Structures are given as structure tokens and as C-alpha cells.
Amino acid sequence: MIFDRFRIDGQIALVTGGTRGIGLGIVEALAEAGARVVVSSKVPKPEVLARLRAAGHQVDYIAADMEDPAAPAKLIADTLALTGGRLDILVNNAGVAQHGDTETFPAAQYRRLMDINVDAVFRMCQAALTPMRKQHSGVILNIGSISGLVSNIPQPQAAYNASKAAVHMLTRSLASDHAADGIRVNAIAPGYIDTDMTSGGLADPVWGPIWRQMTPMPKVGTAEDIGAAALYLCSPASGFVTGEVLVIDGGYTAR
Numbered sequence: 001m002i003f004d005r006f007r008i009d010g011q012i013a014l015v016t017g018g019t020r021g022i023g024l025g026i027v028e029a030l031a032e033a034g035a036r037v038v039v040s041s042k043v044p045k046p047e048v049l050a051r052l053r054a055a056g057h058q059v060d061y062i063a064a065d066m067e068d069p070a071a072p073a074k075l076i077a078d079t080l081a082l083t084g085g086r087l088d089i090l091v092n093n094a095g096v097a098q099h100g101d102t103e104t105f106p107a108a109q110y111r112r113l114m115d116i117n118v119d120a121v122f123r124m125c126q127a128a129l130t131p132m133r134k135q136h137s138g139v140i141l142n143i144g145s146i147s148g149l150v151s152n153i154p155q156p157q158a159a160y161n162a163s164k165a166a167v168h169m170l171t172r173s174l175a176s177d178h179a180a181d182g183i184r185v186n187a188i189a190p191g192y193i194d195t196d197m198t199s200g201g202l203a204d205p206v207w208g209p210i211w212r213q214m215t216p217m218p219k220v221g222t223a224e225d226i227g228a229a230a231l232y233l234c235s236p237a238s239g240f241v242t243g244e245v246l247v248i249d250g251g252y253t254a255r
């Protein structure tokens with residue numbers, strides 16, 4: 001049955017930034033499809049874990065601050081300790097957005113953004129490759145952005161855009177380097193999705209209308225929209241897909 005290819009029963013998945021927004025949508029999709037999901041975030045949210053468990057999902061939680069260079073290796077090691085050494089799916093979703101004119105963009109904000117959006121993703125992939133190569137199987141999914149493909153307006157956000165372009169190229173490079181190891185590496189490039197990250201911009205009297213007008217489909221995306229695509233890319237349904245940056249943007253980049 002074709003739907004069986006979307007099942008990931010018993011597989012171990014680790015999702016960063018998994019307690020809210022897009023990450024939570026991905027956690028729910030993977031758990032519904034049968035995975036045991038290790039959820040990570042900077043700020044623990046026991047109520048979210050309780051709700052997931054009450055829904056019958058098999059979830060664990062490990063806190064990790066992706067700004068800390070030592071956190072990725074520790075998070076992977078802690079996950080493996082919890083799962084008996086297995087890691088089938090890694091979703092690098094945690095990220096931050098920062099707007100501002102480039103000429104005056106504070107150095108500390110630039111460093112933090114790159115630390116979380118790029119360096120931590122590289123380090124997470126690095127640490128996950130060892131167990132996945134040993135298993136000769138694994139899937140890595142990185143959350144990029146349409147901002148890694150086009151310079152969306154009106155907000156100036158050169159650093160964020162550059163960080164997401166780096167995520168896309170890291171994805172393609174790792175896919176090429178590790179296909180023979182049985183590891184698939186893909187990315188999703190979301191357009192505007194309704195989360196904490198975008199709530200201010202969507203409500204802004206200038207930005208909100210421009211964001212909506214630039215998106216051919218007359219709506220904003222949801223975490224469930226990204227969760228569904230994540231399940232496709234993390235499951236055997238996408239068994240011949242690697243190095244792909246899947247755009248989910250209501251048509252934004254089609255214009």
C-alpha cells in the first residue's frame with residue numbers, strides 16, 4: 001500500500017525547536033506516523049510534552065541551547081544514550097530571525113544568528129553522521145527558508161537570508177557526500193508560516209499586507225503544512241529523494 005511508505009513505526013527521530021511553531025508541527029506529524037520522537041528546545045515546556053503524551057505519542061525531551069557550541073554533540077550523545085544508540089531521523093528546525101539594516105546590524109546579533117541558524121546545524125549534522133554511517137541509514141531534514149532563495153521584502157534581513165542559503169547548500173553538500181552511506185539529506189524552504197516568529201510581521205500594518213500580497217495563495221501557511229512535508233521527506237515515501245530543497249510557500253517564489 002502506498003500509504004505504508006509514509007509510516008515510520010519504531011523509528012527514532014530527534015527534532016530541535018520542537019515544542020512550538022513549525023518544530024511542534026513536525027513532531028506531531030512524525031509521532032502520528034509511528035516514530036518515537038526526542039523533542040529538544042532551549043526552554044522546556046512540560047505542558048507541551050504532557051499534551052503529546054496524552055495524545056498517545058511516544059516522546060522524550062532533552063533541553064539544549066543551540067547557541068552553545070558544545071550543545072549539538074551533547075544533544076546527539078544524550079539522544080543516543082536514551083535510544084540505545086539509534087538515530088534514524090534528525091530534524092534541524094531551531095532557528096531565529098532578526099531584521100535590520102545591514103550598515104548598522106549589531107555584531108553580537110549577527111554572531112548569535114549565525115551560531116544558531118548555521119553553526120549549530122552544521123555541528124548537529126556532523127554529530128549525527130557517526131551513528132547514521134554505522135547504521136548505514138538515516139535521514140536529515142534541515143529547515144531553510146524562501147529567504148535562502150529570494151530576498152523577500154519589505155524587511156531588510158541580509159544576515160538571516162545568508163544563514164538560510166548556507167543551510168540549503170550544506171544540505172546539498174551532505175546529500176552528495178553521504179548518499180553512498182545510506183543517508184538522505186533534504187531541506188524545506190517555508191514561505192510565511194503562522195508562528196511566534198511571524199506573528200509581529202503579520203500583524204504589522206505595512207509588512208503584513210505586503211507579505212500576503214506577495215503570496216499568490218490567499219493565506220498564510222501553518223505548522224501542519226510543514227509537518228506533512230516533513231513526514232514525506234523523513235519517511236520511505238521519499239526514498240529516492242536527496243539534496244532537495246522543497247519550497248512550501250503558497251507560490252511566493254513562483255512570482
Ligand code: NDP
Nearest residue numbers: 017021022041042043065066094095145192193195196197
Ligand atoms: P518560532 O520562533 O516560532 O520557534 C523557534 C524555535 O526555535 C523554538 O522552538 C525555539 O525554542 C527554537 N530555538 C530558538 N533559539 C534556540 C536556541 N538558542 N536553542 C535551541 N532552540 C532554539 O519559529 P518558527 O517555528 O516559525 O521557525 C522554525 C524554523 O523555521 C526556523 O529555523 C525558521 O527560521 C524557519 N522558518 C520559519 C518561517 C516562518 O514563516 N515561520 C519561514 C521560513 C523558515 P524555544 O521555545 O526553546 O525558544
